[in-house]
Amino acid sequence: MVLAFKNETFRDDFTFSNSPESIRRFPFPFHEDKYMYAVNIEPHVPGPKGTVYEFPIDIDEHYVAEMRDREIVLAADPGRCQALPHMMTAQWDMLELLMTSMARDYPEHFSLTQDGDHWHWINRPLGIDQKFTFGDHTTLPYEPMEYIGRQCQGDFSIQDQRDGQLWMDAGIITTQADWSLDFDIGMNFFEWHGPVPLAHEAGVFERALKFLLNLQVGRPVRRLNWTMTINPRLDTSPENYHKWGIDRTTVTPENVGDKVHLRVELQGLWRLPRSNAILFSIRCYLIKMKELVTIPKWGRRLPRVLETLPPEIADYKGLTRYRQMTIDWLKKYDDGAPTSPGFGPD
Amino acid sequence: MAVSGIKSRPVYPGLSPDPNARSNVVVCDVAGAEAVVELLTRADGAFARRTSIILSADGAGSEQAQALAKRLEPAGVEIASGLPAAISHLNAILDQASMGLRLYAAGSEPLIGSVVQAGLDHFIDHLSIRTEHRGSLKRRVQCVHCKGMTEDVTTNPVTCSHCGLLLLVRDHYSRRLAAFQGVCINAESPGERPEPNVEFP
Structure with missing residues (x-):
């Protein structure tokens, strides 16, 4: 599959949009007409051809533009990429996982030649040709996590495992839904999830941690998470909240279709072989309401789901100001017909 | 945005002697x-x-x-x-x-x-x-925007002593920074300046 990479922006003039193919493969996160809080973890096994699950690492038409946006964020705020000193082995694990996946699944765009520790990486879309020694970070222009993180869609954090806990000890995070790596680095699983409402009391994090501590090499898992964003902005960081927060006040009944975006994270979790750390990928997909309602099932379902969202969750996700306006706009596309079970288009 | 009841908030169990310490x-x-x-x-x-x-x-x-x-x-x-x-x-x-x-x-x-x-x-x-x-509930607060530390914070919200933004002080706490997180309180309503209350006397 040869991808046509789009020239588009996620800031200022916001020229981002999805092609019809990209809309059809959007990972719509609701399998029924109501909201339900769930860990919803499943094995990260290959899915049908053309879907976002076809390959372990999904590269799509937004690849080049997203990498350009990451470069802008890192230039302005280098603290978005940090690793504690004991995480170097895990960084190499991550580089290996991403390079081998990308080269195997997108051979038109990426190649990797391995001769012992002498590796040769070619990234055609970004025009990179790099020979380096695996395990020697001085042979790369950045440390391994940052090097490959600048070439792969999605945010990544790496969790060290010790004392029956996971510790977020490294990450490259530029497209986050309002959490700060710089603040959270070094925290354990319960601490970095501290601000999430309701779930602690429901025991969600205890169960999730227990599950993840037993994650096996070669058996990655995934889940979907979602929120909504005004404008197709990838960098909805707390660092810049004083700049983008105001966007939430700009939604009107007339512009909902263009301004309001569903933001879905395909989250993958991999046990890393050398370090025994866990790689967490947070791959963000954006779709504006106008694009979403071109799939009739989703246009019917999303307003029904939003109506059943508990207020605490709406507040945590930052939807409170524009939730009703969005429901009202979407209702035009809900004729009341029943929807089929499952996530995908009919 | 969650302000209180956050699990990263430390607990201080109280002093007890360790008789085995050298x-x-x-x-x-x-x-x-x-x-x-x-x-x-x-x-x-x-x-x-x-x-x-x-x-x-x-x-x-x-x-x-x-x-x-x-x-x-x-x-x-x-x-x-x-x-x-x-x-x-x-x-x-x-x-x-x-x-x-x-x-x-x-x-x-x-x-x-x-x-x-x-x-x-x-x-x-x-x-x-x-x-x-023991004593004062005052806090050290890191501004998530400019990363500056404001010391001896007793009010919520508090003005960042570095960039001047009015910050909501959350219970989210970083041991590495030894600080609570401060987030701009009026980003979605720039004209409003909520009155600081003494929450951490």
Whole structure:
């Protein structure tokens, strides 16, 4: 599959949009007409051809533009990429996982030649040709996590495992839904999830941690998470909240279709072989309401789901100001017909 | 945005003597010194003789500090002018420390947080540090926007002492930074400036 990479922006003039193919493969996160809080973890096994699950690492038409946006964020705020000193082995694990996946699944765009520790990486879309020694970070222009993180869609954090806990000890995070790596680095699983409402009391994090501590090499898992964003902005960081927060006040009944975006994270979790750390990928997909309602099932379902969202969750996700306006706009596309079970288009 | 009830908020179980420690290092402020006096009364004289105390005197006069030091005997007491001096003294001790040292902290949250942070820098597990909160509820706050630290915060919201944004102080806490998180409170309503309330007296 040869991808046509789009020239588009996620800031200022916001020229981002999805092609019809990209809309059809959007990972719509609701399998029924109501909201339900769930860990919803499943094995990260290959899915049908053309879907976002076809390959372990999904590269799509937004690849080049997203990498350009990451470069802008890192230039302005280098603290978005940090690793504690004991995480170097895990960084190499991550580089290996991403390079081998990308080269195997997108051979038109990426190649990797391995001769012992002498590796040769070619990234055609970004025009990179790099020979380096695996395990020697001085042979790369950045440390391994940052090097490959600048070439792969999605945010990544790496969790060290010790004392029956996971510790977020490294990450490259530029497209986050309002959490700060710089603040959270070094925290354990319960601490970095501290601000999430309701779930602690429901025991969600205890169960999730227990599950993840037993994650096996070669058996990655995934889940979907979602929120909504005004404008197709990838960098909805707390660092810049004083700049983008105001966007939430700009939604009107007339512009909902263009301004309001569903933001879905395909989250993958991999046990890393050398370090025994866990790689967490947070791959963000954006779709504006106008694009979403071109799939009739989703246009019917999303307003029904939003109506059943508990207020605490709406507040945590930052939807409170524009939730009703969005429901009202979407209702035009809900004729009341029943929807089929499952996530995908009919 | 969740403000309180956040799980990263530390808990301070209170001081208790570790009779098996070969040496004890205690950092406290004037309010925390009362907790240290109680700690010493719960232990024997041998414990006190293995104990060094760094007292951060802050605004207290030298007479008051000397009187407190007297009540902490026979433990050895060093009086530091304030928290930065106390932590620098602690770092000097930890640089030379050997196995069997037990670390304690008593007083305000910024003091406890700074001691835990110094401990982490010396590979001491934070859960092994015995802590007790006494005195002011004042906080150290990191502005998530400019990353500047504002010290001795008693109000919510508070003005960032670096970039001037009005910050909502959340219970989200970073041990690495020894600080709570401050987030712009009026990003979605720039004209409004909510009145600061004294929440951390």
